[in-house]
Amino acid sequence: MSDELALLAEADRLAADYLHSVAERRVFPTQQALDDLVAFDEELPTAPSAAGDTLNMLRRYGDPASVTSNGGRYFGFVIGASLPEAAAAERLALAWDQCASSYVNSPVMAKIEEVATKWVLEILDLPRESQIGFGTSATACGLSVLAAARRTLLARHGWNVDEDGLMGAPEIKLVVPQTVHITVKKAARLLGFGMNRLIEAPCDEYGRVIPEQLPALDDRTILVLQAGEVNMGEFDRFAEIIPMAQKAGAWVHVDGAFGLWARASTSKKALTDGIELADSWTTDGHKWLNTPYDGAMAICRHADELAVALNSDAVYSTAEPYAQKNLVLEFSRRGRGMPIWAALRSLGREGVDEMVTRHCNQAQMLAEGLRAKGVTVLNRVVLNQVLCTLGDATKNEALLNRVTEEGEVWFGPSKWQGESVFRLSVSSWRTTDADIARAVEVIGRGNQEVLSGPYSQADSSRAVMVSEE
Structure with a gap:
């Protein structure tokens, strides 16, 4: 029983370390972290592994390759970070x-x-x-x-x-x-x-x-x-x-x-x-x-x-x-x-109201900031979705690649009326107004780089992903 409790305590410690890092860690993993996932391609073990070996493998190779959707700068899909009481x-x-x-x-x-x-x-x-x-x-x-x-x-x-x-x-x-x-x-x-x-x-x-x-x-x-x-x-x-x-x-x-x-x-x-x-x-x-x-x-x-x-x-x-x-x-x-x-017990009626309302206001802030940076916002932003384009599929993809490689924020592509667009969703309780401002700056900077000349699409597969969100 003591080995079990020690292992769970170590998992709790690693989880706490991860949560402590979400404010500043990359939102999308580096290419090296993605390449290192090959470590999981093992043969099925014959004998039991030593206590803690599996957890150590997750720490070494899984942690760096995780997407920080539990942070405040993930705008890819409507994925809320886990509230502390719920987690x-x-x-x-x-x-x-x-x-x-x-x-x-x-x-x-x-x-x-x-x-x-x-x-x-x-x-x-x-x-x-x-x-x-x-x-x-x-x-x-x-x-x-x-x-x-x-x-x-x-x-x-x-x-x-x-x-x-x-x-x-x-x-x-x-x-x-x-x-x-x-x-x-x-x-x-x-x-x-x-x-x-x-x-x-x-x-x-x-x-x-x-x-x-x-x-x-x-x-x-x-x-x-x-x-x-x-x-x-x-x-x-x-x-x-x-x-x-x-x-x-x-x-x-x-x-x-x-x-x-x-x-x-x-x-x-x-x-x-x-x-x-x-x-x-x-x-x-x-x-x-x-x-x-x-x-x-x-x-x-x-x-x-x-x-x-x-x-x-x-x-x-x-x-x-x-x-x-x-x-x-x-x-x-x-x-x-x-x-x-x-x-619901931790937030109460007023807490849920505040969170949903704040995200809608932040989506408006995001839309206004992106317009000021020359990005076309296609929707009325009545809720927490901000639908954008740079005018054509090539530019949109180049921007997505640039932002993904930088790792400061992440959002994904979509289609609207058959045309290439990209979509940002605001839904994490961790997202602050400072995160919104940071996203505007990153996207604005990426837009300027795309407009300044051809962009090398080194790994377009990292940007173009689809989810059922």
Whole structure:
């Protein structure tokens, strides 16, 4: 037992050293650190390794090659740094090692996730009768609620998909925005909707569904809307669209992986007006709530329908109707709601409001600073997304390469209306106004170097990366 505790203490020390360095360490690793990752290409060991050897390898080769997304100058995707209380709760949860499937598996996790459900519904001001499944990601949670939506609509038409499957079933249509996030498409593909059968709703110049051009809806339709379009950060016009969908008998799902947290900000809540009328929502904790990664939420107004669709009771393992194993994809699971509970308890309503509002203000500061440096900002910056271009793909790529090599900040490429752009997201609790000013200076300097002449693209693969964020 003493060896175990000594090893954990050493891991805690290394973790503390890492966190102490995030303010000034490179945001993206050096090429040498990336090259050194070859050290992990070992043969499977035959015999047990000496105590501490594995941890030492992680320290030597893993630490230098990590991306400092837990710092204040990472703007690549909407990835919040881990709040101290949330990270500490996660650390304790590892020690508890609970299987948080139901009350009988872990009474403490069941209670904590029950309270987390109540608090999330309160701070997001969503229907209190809803239930929340704490899953791995907005992708998995979206798959869950879309499955529940289809099952419910089919049941209303007398079709039992659990018993009879989909062969011969009435067709359920899936209507999505033209700007729909790839993870919604992934969930739809896995559920068998078929990419060629998705119905796209036309969007305006801000990436929002145009109510007047909404495709025909009926009581065999699932309509997906967005809270925080991934490039523009814009919100669909829920108060206009959802009543139209309800009148037709459609199910409305809102993809709000990060944008749903605008509802917790007194200055931004108006962007979400009418969102509470939907049938289901997805959001992440590991984005704007700044919990550790692998924590998201499937929120459903129709709690019974979600619990029945995802039910996984077995003869040896029955549980309460709203046990987490009946609200998420996983049967065996860790308590993903615990860091979310810890974040909400440590910040409170005012703390979440302050953090979200501050990031939106910092995004405005970033946009204004970049415009002053000659960078074109393409969006209205209504939230925490800043979408930019230098005018063409070659210049954008050159800037990304230059910034990546310098290591002071990091952000990534994107596409908007088929054109090359780059996107900066402000979502880390560690980000200060000084970090914003630093980013402006680094990007401004890079822009001047790009404009001054041809830029040597030594390793363009380091800049051009894609994520499901």
